[in-house]
Amino acid sequence: MDRSKQLYEQDATDWQRGMYEDIKTTFRAPIVNWYFRSLTANEPAFTRYLWGQLKPLFQTRAFGRYAVSYRDTVLSAIEDGPADLPRYRRADTALRPAEWRELRGQLATFDVVAPRLALTFAVCDRAMHGDLPDANPEGAPSTAPLPPWLDRDRGQSVTMLEAGDVPGDLSETVDEIRAFHGLEEGLPSIYRCLAQWPGYLEPAWTDLEPILESEAFERGCRDADAVVDGHLEELPYTPRLSPNDLAEQGFDDETIDDIQHYVRAFNRGAVSKVLQTIVTYAATLDAGGERSL
Template identity: 50%
Template sequence: MKPAFQTRAFAEASVAYRDAVLSGLDDLPAYRRGTLDLPPAEDRELRVQVETFDVVAPRLAVLFELVDRSMNGGDVGSATPDERAATAPFPGHLDAARGAEPSMISAEDVAAEAADAVDGIRSFHGFDDGLPSIYRCLAQWPGFLVRLWDDLEPSLDSSEFDAAVDAADDVVGKYVDELAYRPALSPDALTATGFDPDAVDEVAGLFREFNTGPVETVLPALPAFADTLGVAGERRI
């Protein structure tokens, strides 16, 4: 799997993914340093943790699409382009030294002041229970989570965000179509190497759920969150 994330082609897809989301959203709020009623150290920690989610968003989107297709009969690498970027190395400067390991709390431990925001988040994304990791991270700062959701919900619950999700999905689909390295992740390949067939079927179903369920709208929201804090990554190489 590693070569799929180590090429210039992936670097180009990752910045295009971010650009597809942010180009489709206008008038996002800008939370400048010192305006969030947080101690300086907490303000810095919030920003650097959200930066991490901005880095991993396109990686997770590609992972879910690639494994889902590989394990559920889809095409991978069916239109590999004859260009150097397909196998050229990932640019060393891109995403270098960005972010830090995020921390988070459990969904049950979210402060009462953020309860309405959490209900709105679950309703918007389509989660009956639980809470995606980005929101469990932001819930460490419940006042900010409330402010962020109040400010961004209209932008996310819009036709513009729907179009941005589709545009980001097109970027991911094109990258997987053109993947030069085709991992041996089909059910037949995995069972031939000794994996339990029932476990393989379970994993295939899990990645289908990841790739077609509520997470579809969670991942494209991550660059928007990062942009509000001024920590979104590059949109061009």
Template identity: 50%
Template structure:
């Protein structure tokens, strides 16, 4: 699979445009993440099938509860031993208008954080023989529709630096983040976004570096992984993504192997620490969502 290929929203048409609209509506965020864009470019039929399988999971009250607990698990663990930074525009060298835009875009990443965490786990486990829905939740919330109010209409569509174009003022922070997370050559969307405000990114990285490198952050990641695993094993709607089913509905061995590798790589590696860091960056500007405690 050529992961440099993407179908952007502006280029999508027909059912692909409709599917992107459905992803944004279901995820409650004005963003179609890279994983969808590159899967659409390489294996569009698989994405259409897989989205139909996983979408019901994100439409339940059980997922709404998970999304709040996921954020809170990470932030509460870090707040126990650290004073998390919180900025006003002047603290990070931004005008009020610039800060408002930064806040809105970080809000969007805060919204998608628990959704991406579950998506990667759900699809990877389904494709590669992991446990999905093995101990289904029997509570009312497992099938009750997601409340209309939570996370709806509170973020702004992210804008990003072109891949490979980093302002000199942001280079040091991005080098540090690359080393911390263990990225390859490409920056993930969150840091291509934050690189647009080098004065914020430089300040945030300096203040958050000791927190991200602490045992507390590793514990927060471990606890969020455990929470995610328990949720995926308890889903009431069990996506049919195993290779046997995919073969039966017409997917080739080449396609199955390609998507198995893609989602396996995104359910581990650098993404393991990138996604839990999103609520932390959001909190620095007061953009984090609902807390359970």
């Protein structure tokens, strides 16, 4: 798996283009994450099979309840801590009105996607390592449809800087962000997006860094992981993604091993804490979604 190899939306054709449209429609956000772009570029047949197994997981009322709980869990832990979460108005950032709308709209898109990616990473990693609990749906929400209004039409299409294009005056901030997330190189998508607006990212990081390094945020991350684990116990069905399931679909051992390492890197690495910071950034601009259902 070459994680730098990606099939971007503008280059997708045929069934891959259709699958990307389906991912965006199902996730209710105008973005196809790097996770799927890289999988599609490296293992297209597997990605088509994977999406067929994953899609229904995002279409139940129980999923909606999970998504808002994930968001609320992170923010509630911070709110219970000693420091207040900063809140910004446009005047605090010196951004023009159009820039302010764009920033909030793109951050809202990440906020929509964050709990969906957290579930994707957990399901793929645990299923492909034989550690996913058997489906045990309880109550109507486990199989009832996702409310059509939830997270609908909240975000805007996302634009990002290349890692090498980050403004020089943000270099110190970027170094601190990498250190916090334990990244030796590269920069997660959310930061390459926010770096387009140094007038927001620099003061936001200065204000948020002590909060993100606090026990309150650590507790929020642990509690959010527990929300994911709890939702896995009530999935409407068990995705067929175990090594044996994949072998029955004709995938060879080398491919399965490569994909196992790929999905674990997302679920167990630095990316997981990035998802919780997304929720935090969105809240600073009042660009976050519902916190209860």
